Amino acid sequence: MPGSPLPAYNPRDYPPVAVTVDMAVFTIHDDTLRVLLVERGEEPFKGAWALPGGFVRPDEDLNAAAARELREETGVTEEDAYLEQLRSYGSPQRDPRMRVITVAYWAACPNLAPPTGGGDAARADLVPVSRVEDLSIDLAFDHTEILGDALERLRSKMEYTAVGARFCRPRFTISELRRVYEAAWNTTLDPGNFQRNVRRSSSFKKARSGDPPRGHRVGRPASLWSIRGELSSPGRPLATRRGPRAKNRG
């Protein structure tokens, strides 16, 4: 670092601006891709659904702020979820109170439990993303746009990385993983082909043994798999994107 004196900025020289993080926390529940939304308790947009978020603290890294928000809102730690910055939104009018620039993040959480609506202050819920995509629900601020971008990134990333597995527990069956992909695009995938793609991908490895998958106890037991190393590209897509509702095959 050079030794000359630093010409310190005078913060008063620059207009006040607040920096926040907003989170699109995704999970699969009831075979449906859902996002965590909170109900706003005050103006503006009082009563409307919004992405959870909060201010970035003075000495806090952006990623740390996002991880903290994730933990505060869901109890999920950074290790248990996949967390990635999306991009920033800073339209001058996006918050009527003052200039707020928000850094959006998205997260993939394994089977998040629906928030118990119990006597808590803020109401929160896991809402199917389709309800926002078809505009049945209108989010506060520019959060509809943010969520749309987050969904686009999530789906794109699911195509060419193993991130879909972060919706599952550490050990998962190929069918569980397939159901994640089916939920993400609301479609149906061929079990045989999906199996082949996972087996050929270098991003997954068969687990030594492990607990048998619980739940359905019908049909041939499936073997367990896990992610190999970090989320690198599996070479070719696990599943090519398909049209919306092709759940019916001849």
Next chain:
Amino acid sequence: MPGSPLPAYNPRDYPPVAVTVDMAVFTIHDDTLRVLLVERGEEPFKGAWALPGGFVRPDEDLNAAAARELREETGVTEEDAYLEQLRSYGSPQRDPRMRVITVAYWAACPNLAPPTGGGDAARADLVPVSRVEDLSIDLAFDHTEILGDALERLRSKMEYTAVGARFCRPRFTISELRRVYEAAWNTTLDPGNFQRNVRRSSSFKKARSGDPPRGHRVGRPASLWSIRGELSSPGRPLATRRGPRAKNRG
């Protein structure tokens, strides 16, 4: 908009933070992928190379700030270049003077002219990205990381969109486009295959006529092409990524 009074934020309640945009402006010059860098004129990092950038103005959209910086630094307007937000960087120590959160953008410019080192205040230059990638040049602040991320995004986007054509003039030959891709990965592509991929892609269309390409006047004249519509995915990659320096084929 709800009618209740807004609980106005008190800017003094939140720590001072500055928001800037930093730009990775790419272009192809001498068949080499280059990035525009400026020499810092003051501390910190005085004398070091840095990405051009500046403060976001009070009532300025982030994209507008990036477009303004691009214009100020290169004279190129938003229409002539491809401009996209990358992500934000906000480590608390990234600028020793105060908390600065920067929103990084990257741009693809058609044959940008090398800045004339003439008596201008700040020195600027089009530096081959390889010089930064191989760490021959160390950038100020966290700009090496930003540029690395921008390069990753640029190359990734070039694989599955027609963004590479934004390095060319509006009408271009397939060879010109191929040379862009060859420069981006410092590799060699088979002309026949590349031709086939472009012709099959729905992202390009043959131009009616147009000026014959200037420059080399040797060999069979090439037909001119242009981008069809916006930059959507061309279906399959124009060129799959290859190893660094495979320029020699038996």
Next chain:
DNA sequence: CAAGGTTATTGACAGTGTGACAATAAGTGT
């Protein structure tokens, strides 16, 4: 003008990946 050189464009072909779908395996419940 014909020959030779250079780039553009089109074809031919083998190898590989993909989607559709059939067949087999290995459990559960009756």
Next chain:
DNA sequence: ACACTTATTGTCACACTGTCAATAACCTTG
């Protein structure tokens, strides 16, 4: 043992890719 369900493995036609050859169209030179 039989019926049913899910997992896993195979088959096969077809599309896509990379390699490499052939042709086209222009420029320069003798």
